[in-house]
Amino acid sequence: MTAFLFFVAAGAALAGALGVVLARNPVHSALFLVMTLISVAVLFLLRDAELVAAVQVIVYASAIVVLFLFVIMLLGVDREESMEDRIPYQRPAAIALGVILLAELFFLAGHEWATGQKTASGVPLQGGGFGNNVERVARVLFTDFLWAFEITAVLLVIAVVGAVVLARRSGQRADASLDEEPEEVTA
Amino acid sequence: MTLATFAVTDTYYLVLAAMIFTIGAVGVLTRRNVLVMFMCVELMLNAVNLSFVAFAHALNDITGQVIVFFVLVVAAAEVAVGLAIIVAIFRRRRHATADDLQALKG
Numbered sequence: 001m002t003a004f005l006f007f008v009a010a011g012a013a014l015a016g017a018l019g020v021v022l023a024r025n026p027v028h029s030a031l032f033l034v035m036t037l038i039s040v041a042v043l044f045l046l047r048d049a050e051l052v053a054a055v056q057v058i059v060y061a062s063a064i065v066v067l068f069l070f071v072i073m074l075l076g077v078d079r080e081e082s083m084e085d086r087i088p089y090q091r092p093a094a095i096a097l098g099v100i101l102l103a104e105l106f107f108l109a110g111h112e113w114a115t116g117q118k119t120a121s122g123v124p125l126q127g128g129g130f131g132n133n134v135e136r137v138a139r140v141l142f143t144d145f146l147w148a149f150e151i152t153a154v155l156l157v158i159a160v161v162g163a164v165v166l167a168r169r170s171g172q173r174a175d176a177s178l179d180e181e182p183e184e185v186t187a
Numbered sequence: 188m189t190l191a192t193f194a195v196t197d198t199y200y201l202v203l204a205a206m207i208f209t210i211g212a213v214g215v216l217t218r219r220n221v222l223v224m225f226m227c228v229e230l231m232l233n234a235v236n237l238s239f240v241a242f243a244h245a246l247n248d249i250t251g252q253v254i255v256f257f258v259l260v261v262a263a264a265e266v267a268v269g270l271a272i273i274v275a276i277f278r279r280r281r282h283a284t285a286d287d288l289q290a291l292k293g
Contacts, residue, residue: 014203017230020214021213036230047241064229098213102209134275
């Protein structure tokens with residue numbers, strides 16, 4: 001049953017990934033992205049990562065993709081992507097590079113990278129009386145990674161402020177044909 | 188060996204992650220639409236998350252899953268700032284493809 005679930009989810013993830021790259025319409029790309037993200041969430045569940053799977057669906061498949069769709073709707077999708085390469089043979093070269101990258105990844109995977117060394121906390125995935133998955137993640141997140149967690153809050157604030165500053169209308173009209181409503185005087 | 192008794196090891200997840208990562212990388216290199224390029228970056232991040240979770244399972248250590256949280260946070264911040272940049276470029280240029288960003292070069 002687990003193997004069946006894995007192959008279904010893996011096939012859906014790969015199909016969605018190919019769909020993101022191949023779809024002509026950015027909206028279709030975004031929907032294929034949702035398919036891949038949900039499939040990856042199923043794979044997370046199969047690897048005993050319940051909390052991460054939930055966060056994947058909540059943050060990625062809903063919040064981030066909705067943000068993508070908002071921007072697509074805002075900018076319009078009617079423009080066709082030009083097919084001629086500005087750099088000669090860019091696309092064939094890119095595909096060749098991709099094949100080489102995949103071969104490299106498989107080649108490196110044959111080597112012994114994972115040492116089996118445990119981290120300092122040593123909270124295992126299962127067993128040891130640390131409670132369920134959420135409790136285990138919380139224990140490590142709020143002890144060993146507390147400093148990184150706090151820095152994360154700073155990063156998010158910076159990102160939000162940066163996004164607001166970038167997306168805000170600047171003082172003069174950038175393009176008169178955009179039919180913007182009259183500017184308000186901001187302090 | 189039937190499918191019911193077939194054991195899916197962590198290697199399968201790593202191979203799948205490598206494939207998704209490669210598809211995302213090729214997408215970034217081939218597509219012109221900046222939004223689709225962004226989505227391909229998300230694909231690559233997700234492939235790495237998948238390998239983190241697979242390694243957490245392989246080494247029986249929860250830390251791999253904690254790292255995924257930080258990757259998710261950085262991805263969210265990146266999307267927020269990146270989409271704001273795309274909107275700002277679109278306001279100025281009326282289009283948002285990679286070719287429109289040529290003016291950035293010196």
